[in-house]
Amino acid sequence: MYLLEELSQKYKRISIVGMAKNAGKTTALNYLIEEAMDEGIVLGITSTGRDGEGTDVVTGTDKPRVFLDTDTIVSVPTQLYELADAGLEIVKMTDYGSSLGQIMLCRVVSSGYVQVAGPVINAQHIEMCEEMLRLGAQLVLIDGAIDRKSIAAPGTSDAIILSTGAVLSRKMSKVVEETVHTVTLYRLPCLEDGQERDLLTGENGEKILLIKEGKVVTLDRSTGLGAGKYLDAQIDDTVSHVFVPGAFTHSVVADINPKKLKHLTFVLKDPTKIFFGPTMWNQFRKRGLVVKVLENIKVAAITVNPTSPSGYAFDHEELVNAMQEAIPDIPVIDVRM
Amino acid sequence: MSTANMRLANQKTRRETGLDYVVSAMNLLTPFGTKQVKDQKPFFPGQEEALEQELDRVAKMAETAEEHSKDIGILQETFMMIKDNTFTIERSENSVLTVVEIFEVKNLMLLMEKLRTLSGRIELPAEYVPEDITELLDVLDPGGDRLNTFYIYDSFSEKLAELRRDKKNMEREIRSRQKASRAEIKDKYGLMLTPKFDITVSKSDSDSIKKIEEISELTKSDEDYMSVTFVLVADDAVQEMLRQLDGITADIEEEELNVRERLSKEIHKYAGVLLGNCERIGRLDMILAKALYAKAHQCVRPEIVKEHIVEFEEGRHLQVEEIIKKKGGEYCPVGISLRDGVTCITGANMGGKTISLKLTGMVAILAQYGYFVPCKKARVGLSNFMQILIGDSQSIERGLSSFGSEMEELKEIIDNSKDRSLLLIDEIASGTNPVEGLALTKSIVDYLKTKTYISLITTHFETVTADKDVINMQVTGLANVDFDKLNREIRYANRRERINIIQKYMDYRLTRVDDAAEIPKDALNIAKMLGIDNSIIEKAKEYIV
Numbered sequence: 101m102y103l104l105e106e107l108s109q110k111y112k113r114i115s116i117v118g119m120a121k122n123a124g125k126t127t128a129l130n131y132l133i134e135e136a137m138d139e140g141i142v143l144g145i146t147s148t149g150r151d152g153e154g155t156d157v158v159t160g161t162d163k164p165r166v167f168l169d170t171d172t173i174v175s176v177p178t179q180l181y182e183l184a185d186a187g188l189e190i191v192k193m194t195d196y197g198s199s200l201g202q203i204m205l206c207r208v209v210s211s212g213y214v215q216v217a218g219p220v221i222n223a224q225h226i227e228m229c230e231e232m233l234r235l236g237a238q239l240v241l242i243d244g245a246i247d248r249k250s251i252a253a254p255g256t257s258d259a260i261i262l263s264t265g266a267v268l269s270r271k272m273s274k275v276v277e278e279t280v281h282t283v284t285l286y287r288l289p290c291l292e293d294g295q296e297r298d299l300l301t302g303e304n305g306e307k308i309l310l311i312k313e314g315k316v317v318t319l320d321r322s323t324g325l326g327a328g329k330y331l332d333a334q335i336d337d338t339v340s341h342v343f344v345p346g347a348f349t350h351s352v353v354a355d356i357n358p359k360k361l362k363h364l365t366f367v368l369k370d371p372t373k374i375f376f377g378p379t380m381w382n383q384f385r386k387r388g389l390v391v392k393v394l395e396n397i398k399v400a401a402i403t404v405n406p407t408s409p410s411g412y413a414f415d416h417e418e419l420v421n422a423m424q425e426a427i428p429d430i431p432v433i434d435v436r437m
Numbered sequence: 438m439s440t441a442n443m444r445l446a447n448q449k450t451r452r453e454t455g456l457d458y459v460v461s462a463m464n465l466l467t468p469f470g471t472k473q474v475k476d477q478k479p480f481f482p483g484q485e486e487a488l489e490q491e492l493d494r495v496a497k498m499a500e501t502a503e504e505h506s507k508d509i510g511i512l513q514e515t516f517m518m519i520k521d522n523t524f525t526i527e528r529s530e531n532s533v534l535t536v537v538e539i540f541e542v543k544n545l546m547l548l549m550e551k552l553r554t555l556s557g558r559i560e561l562p563a564e565y566v567p568e569d570i571t572e573l574l575d576v577l578d579p580g581g582d583r584l585n586t587f588y589i590y591d592s593f594s595e596k597l598a599e600l601r602r603d604k605k606n607m608e609r610e611i612r613s614r615q616k617a618s619r620a621e622i623k624d625k626y627g628l629m630l631t632p633k634f635d636i637t638v639s640k641s642d643s644d645s646i647k648k649i650e651e652i653s654e655l656t657k658s659d660e661d662y663m664s665v666t667f668v669l670v671a672d673d674a675v676q677e678m679l680r681q682l683d684g685i686t687a688d689i690e691e692e693e694l695n696v697r698e699r700l701s702k703e704i705h706k707y708a709g710v711l712l713g714n715c716e717r718i719g720r721l722d723m724i725l726a727k728a729l730y731a732k733a734h735q736c737v738r739p740e741i742v743k744e745h746i747v748e749f750e751e752g753r754h755l756q757v758e759e760i761i762k763k764k765g766g767e768y769c770p771v772g773i774s775l776r777d778g779v780t781c782i783t784g785a786n787m788g789g790k791t792i793s794l795k796l797t798g799m800v801a802i803l804a805q806y807g808y809f810v811p812c813k814k815a816r817v818g819l820s821n822f823m824q825i826l827i828g829d830s831q832s833i834e835r836g837l838s839s840f841g842s843e844m845e846e847l848k849e850i851i852d853n854s855k856d857r858s859l860l861l862i863d864e865i866a867s868g869t870n871p872v873e874g875l876a877l878t879k880s881i882v883d884y885l886k887t888k889t890y891i892s893l894i895t896t897h898f899e900t901v902t903a904d905k906d907v908i909n910m911q912v913t914g915l916a917n918v919d920f921d922k923l924n925r926e927i928r929y930a931n932r933r934e935r936i937n938i939i940q941k942y943m944d945y946r947l948t949r950v951d952d953a954a955e956i957p958k959d960a961l962n963i964a965k966m967l968g969i970d971n972s973i974i975e976k977a978k979e980y981i982v
Contacts, residue, residue: 134632178537189588190540204537209588210601413661415639
């Protein structure tokens, strides 16, 4: 299977997103880099924060440095340049700052280990990925850091690779359940092109909006948090869509009369706004909750890490098989085998 | 007399006259230009010639910017890419620069080259044109690609190139030996190692583990509860090669350091030229910013004269003008003519007396710093000292009463004034009882009128102007206004509109009044227009009689 070849034909920028800290994100990145070497794909490597450092700053666990092949385009802050064991040709000094100095774009001239870091601001990140593609990268891999889920927001990348693993729970079934839930949310259907989409995207997107008899009504609230009862009072049979710009929690839906819920469609900016556990989600789905998003997230692959830093581990094959069975249409890769 | 340590105006005066405002509104694009503006010095009496030269530069640059607008655009874009690397250049004297630093110096040099080419095309005066640095560029860019990239390239040192070749060959050799071993293991035991030459086996598969443990070519490298990882053992030949590789890597690092050291020394050799170029770029940036600002704000070249005067027609206070323009209003320009002696500005409240005072300061101080001035025409004779005395929020923050801080500043002014001073005093002693306030104002005027100072004073005390030695400039104010029309317009207006309407009718221009005419009493009128209860106004009128 030529995984990278296939990915690079479909996507230009892929974020690697961890379901949790230590879900094996960096291991996944190294795996993909090795694959790319074998397949002869020129990569761009960047990160949303400092990554690839010797130890993980938050939990103190080992984190491998990233080994990069020649021609790879990589973003490195000035203070980490001298620490790189690879030969790096400085190609561009960007205007993006970081706590470790300005970010530079480098081309690997002789292969070796590099500590990667990229800009923190989303807009700068998008701009820099474009630059990496211009410099000859066929596919840009973005490694997220602390704020793992926000980088999954659409716009910063074309698709994500979701890293999951034993760290989520000591029960394998729970690991699979949580992962399936996340993938389900990420793949929620987009609101189709048409009148409703035009109506909802025509507003500034900061306030809760209703579509009532084909017309937009703007409510004076910007988040769903604690707005359940207020929303319930505003909704009657003539309301067809509710647009919630901020966090979408189960408490919003819980306060809405179940009868009204049945003919409503909730619309969110993107799936990262949903804060629902799998159980709650499934309960409300049964009661008729319909959620659509303006932009969803493509999951290009799932990587699993069967070992947890706290010491326990699952059988590799068993976990991969269970995961693949639960999500049959996305490739599942064991990064440790 | 040396002017090096002379101070023309204190910080407050620079701020209140609007010099700081103009400086911060100028579009400086390079760190060098910003530094030059921060260090800029005013021109003092006796330096008129140097000031004229500075004004010549601004005028010439304004013409050039007009003629070559496209190239000036490219110049500005180039400016924006410049970063301040002067510290790196200075550091090259005693230190070995890092790769990133050398990259930055090279980058700066490429920009200098670009500016040099551009300056030639625009035919800029030689004082702004960066000096030729081709020799040093050739050292940093031996390939002559003139690309904005940097690495310790093989072309810097033959020895380095050779070492790197050795390293590559050695690595290739090691890898091919390992690959051979991997193939062997596959043939012999049917095990497939990863590209990292390791293999991870589940612990549940104890047969395999037992089998692998017996293979001498593999050794256990990692183990957790569920799995064991084995890795290829390096044989003696590979061990030896790895040892050699370590040696080569150390040699490469040493040779890279040698190259950096050599390049740093070369950079240091040219440090003077490079720093000089930074200064030239800074000068160009500053003059261009001055010229473009003047053009964008319809400023004109002031005429600099020997005698001590400040004279202008249709002057506009730039900061106030911007606010009025934002509100969609039209600025009413003001002119004045001042020479040594005391001039008073009197007139209606809201008549712009304070703004006219600040405007006088702005024209005088801008001219003296070598800027064009916001007037139709201006003549300025240079001052040795300038100060504005005006109430501000800072004195309150310091816990002083307005009168207290006023007296403190007055003392400072009287102590520091010298021949050819420009003093701008806003309603002094208005914060105390009118009897003593008037007396104090009169005696200050008596003191100032004997001096070779230009003193401009705004006041409401009309007997001050009765003095025949004092020139009285009066704000026209609402004197020629059709009050019926104004009142009709104001009747239904809300609070903010009322102020705007009064401002619209107000004539801010100053007229010289020679006979001791009465100061127009507009305070009650304006209070009434702003909605103060009529009974209060009527009562006040009774008190006047």
